[in-house]
Amino acid sequence: MESQKLKQTQRIVLRLFMRGSHENIKRMITKLRPAESAELLAHIRRADQIRFLQLLFEVRMAAPTIRELPDELAKDLINEFKDAMIAEIVRRLSPDDAVDLLGYLPEDRQEQILVQLTEKERWTLERLRLYDEDTAGGRMTTEYIAFPQEITSAEALEELREKHDKSDLLYIYVVDEVNHLTGLLPWRNLVFASGDEKIKDLMVYDPVSIQPDTPQEDVAKLVSDFDLLAVPVVDEERKILGVVTFDDIMEVMEEEATEDMYHLAGLDTAERVFSPVSRSVRLRIPWLLINLLTALLAALTVALFKESISKFVALAVLMPIVANLGGNAGSQSLTVVVRGLALGELEFASRWKAILKEVSVGFCTGSINGLIMALIAYIWYGNLWLSLILFLAMIANMLLAGLFGAVVPLILKWADKDPALGSHILVTTVTDVGGFFIFLGLATVLMGYLNIPL
Amino acid sequence: MESQKLKQTQRIVLRLFMRGSHENIKRMITKLRPAESAELLAHIRRADQIRFLQLLFEVRMAAPTIRELPDELAKDLINEFKDAMIAEIVRRLSPDDAVDLLGYLPEDRQEQILVQLTEKERWTLERLRLYDEDTAGGRMTTEYIAFPQEITSAEALEELREKHDKSDLLYIYVVDEVNHLTGLLPWRNLVFASGDEKIKDLMVYDPVSIQPDTPQEDVAKLVSDFDLLAVPVVDEERKILGVVTFDDIMEVMEEEATEDMYHLAGLDTAERVFSPVSRSVRLRIPWLLINLLTALLAALTVALFKESISKFVALAVLMPIVANLGGNAGSQSLTVVVRGLALGELEFASRWKAILKEVSVGFCTGSINGLIMALIAYIWYGNLWLSLILFLAMIANMLLAGLFGAVVPLILKWADKDPALGSHILVTTVTDVGGFFIFLGLATVLMGYLNIPL
Secondary structure, eight states: OHHHHHHHHHHHHHHHHHHTOHHHHHHHHTTSOHHHHHHHHTTSOHHHHHHHHHHHHHTTOHHHHHHHSOHHHHHHHHTTSOHHHHHHHHHHSOHHHHHHHHTTSOHHHHHHHHTTSOHHHHHHHHHHHTSOTTBHHHHOBSOOEEEETTSBHHHHHHHHHHHOOOSOOOOEEEEOTTOBEEEEEOHHHHHTSOSOSBGGGTSEESOOOBOTTSBHHHHHHHHHHTTOSEEEEEOTTOBEEEEEEHHHHHHHHHHHHHHHHHHHHTOOTTOOTTSOHHHHHHHHHHHHHHHHHHHHHHHHHHHHTHHHHHHOTHHHHHHHHHHHHHHHHHHHHHHHHHHHHHHTSSOGGGHHHHHHHHHHHHHHHHHHHHHHHHHHHHHHHOOHHHHHHHHHHHHHHHHHHHHHHHHHHHHHHHTTSOTTTTHHHHHHHHHHHHHHHHHHHHHHHTHHHHTSOO | OHHHHHHHHHHHHHHHHHHTOHHHHHHHHTTSOHHHHHHHHTTSOHHHHHHHHHHHHHTTOHHHHHHHSOHHHHHHHHTTSOHHHHHHHHHHSOHHHHHHHHTTSOHHHHHHHHTTSOHHHHHHHHHHHTSOTTBHHHHOBSOOEEEETTSBHHHHHHHHHHHOOOSOOOOEEEEOTTOBEEEEEOHHHHHTSOSOSBGGGTSEESOOOBOTTSBHHHHHHHHHHTTOSEEEEEOTTOBEEEEEEHHHHHHHHHHHHHHHHHHHHTOOTTOOTTSOHHHHHHHHHHHHHHHHHHHHHHHHHHHHTHHHHHHOTHHHHHHHHHHHHHHHHHHHHHHHHHHHHHHTSSOGGGHHHHHHHHHHHHHHHHHHHHHHHHHHHHHHHOOHHHHHHHHHHHHHHHHHHHHHHHHHHHHHHHTTSOTTTTHHHHHHHHHHHHHHHHHHHHHHHTHHHHTSOO
16 A cells, blocks of 8 residues: 555655665655655654755755645745755746745745746746636646647647657647637547648637636636546637646645635634644634624623523523524534535525525424424423423524525625635524524513413 | 536527427537536426436437436436436446446346346446445446557557547556556657557556555545546556546545535535425434434533522523633634544644644633633623633633544544544533533632622
8 A cells, every 4th residue: 555655665764864864865765756755744853854855856856745745834844945946946846836836935035036037937927926826827837738720730749749748748729820729639639640630620629718817616616517637728818828737626626625614613724733823823813702702792692681590590501402403503504505505506596495495494403303302391390381482492593593504605605705704603693692582582571471380 | 608608508498498499409419518418407497307318318418417417416317217218328327427327226226227238238337336435446437448568559559549439548557467557658658659669668667556445535635645637446466447537536525525514514415405305304303403412411511500590690691602612612623623634634643743732722712712701701790700710611611622622533533433423513512511511610619709799
């Protein structure tokens, strides 16, 4: 197994490190794949990381390895190196990855490194830096193959042999005399052509394409729906600007899923599992303070009814149940709707259907849970009015949970915001405040009956 | 834009449907890509869906379209068709997709369809059905290209031209005389070879491979770490069994992210945003009942201290704040750890580091939130002892939240279970029960001081 092999290499490299035998390590690491080197790097001490990356650089493996590192580690490490070395690494990366790497550095260092590049290299990177990093433009690479449609298949093959020595050829694009995308050339049409056909007669017309400002999640959806390996990015005139490839798409899919999960839990997407404690605290505190505010709202709601509670303490015992079940039902509705929107299974046009469904589910689950809880409360307290109030409050609150669980992400989507962002806090505020208010409110109104044991 | 084009086609097709002009529709749909037909199918009425799929079948587009449909819709539709038609569709699908499609049918119908296939087709499918669908074996296709290592590049090219007319050639594998995987042949090495070299001299040795029982999430991690288009599945002797391709990997990544989000929210992965209400209720009720049980535990904890509450109602007002903040801090820790495990950023070996981090973060955020809340409570109630109790209870509960938020998913991982499954309910039970117990317990112990206003 891979991981067996990796662990073995890891042990060997660590041992060699301790003996300081760099030549042995160099011989060893040329055999590692970039992902393996990255894995190794992530598991050694900082001082060793820097030495190891230096060695990788010497055997020309630093650039592909950095690509595979977690963002935060890559950022920390790259800032330890000199401008000349970073410039060399930047030169070896594909332009989109180079721009990402530059993004790890402070603005002034970025400039210092850019001036060390040739004008052409600099121009490419400057252009890519213009695009928002979460769009097709920010994700695309400018390294792709596009042939003029008038050349012959023999000429195209010859050019492939001479110029494009990279093995990761996904698609060959075809452009007209002014660089407009006109087609896509399947490799077998090229390889098995007689040699003198023009490639415009071998190509597939009208390939799927996207604009540079297309959000990355839409690009991912398109690529995965069509099972594409790559998708070309074109401007308004269909001039080809770059290509977004499947490996970027896989990264986007992971990022978008992380973003949704993090936003639902009230986390900043910049946090990682091994972010330093101080950073994690700084990133989590704003969310927790908003949460404190909403918890305070719930407490104020309870305070409205403190007279009733002091007369009838069972209310304080049972009220968390109403709020808790509502909160969980709300999370369920919210998660189904947020995920449905992310996967494209729910579109804004079907909003009413989704809302109606969640409200209906809320009503049904509320009735069932309310009935069970009313029974339990009756056995516990022997008070039919209390059970009735609990039953009604649970139905009402779980109905509210379904309503807000569906409406909140849909409104955010409609406002062109992330449907997951802050929606969980909003929904649980509604179910906490609503749950307490309905339950304690009903109890207060019916207090006269509550105190007559049935 | 794509979606513009799609909407236009959709309108046209719908209009044609109403006029019943099948010939027009057929002409139209041959121009659609499978993903577009699938999109269209998802937006029309059931009766039209069946007619549309029938037409797709007649123009030989049913198989690729069904591949793109959401599982539930595919299942509903496929059950409407006759055995002969399904057998024909099965024949046109790649074996892994064919097995998935058969899985939509009841056991007895599967058998009826299998007998309509040739012995070879049946054997391939029967073999694939043996693997668990969430493993490499269940995900792999048996359609791949593998050449014997002793043939020449000219012979290989000739075979490619004659036999493999599919355009989705991702990798060419190389095997020895007994079908053991020995290498991978980059297409450019093949195309630009002189013709008489043996392909074993053109291939790359020792390609990454996996076993059929490798869980699908591990396959996805490997493929995305190494930026592969496909990965071969081999048995213990390195005999090649099949290939898992990038399009399956993208599906796996979506599925796994959905599973984690659903499990964190207490949802069954079988639910979809437009599952019928009755089905959603049935799937959600078990989770909500477990939740009711845990809420009851929290209520019993409160009941332990009903004397204290009736003496001092402020406790009932403030107790939800302690539980609520703890619950949210627990969700944060849990989500970071679950996602870290899913992305491979956290491994079981680093468990102590992760636990220590979450506990530290819990202590810090608990101190900050506790301090703020103590101040607010002091302004509100003017009782220093009450504020002190609140402060201590919030620190303790958010520390608990960090501890359990990290420990619960790690224990599940260690036990080879899904780290997200049920962990949210467990963690919030701890923070609810713990929060109430610590806050009300401290207040009860210090009740003598509480009633002396400072």
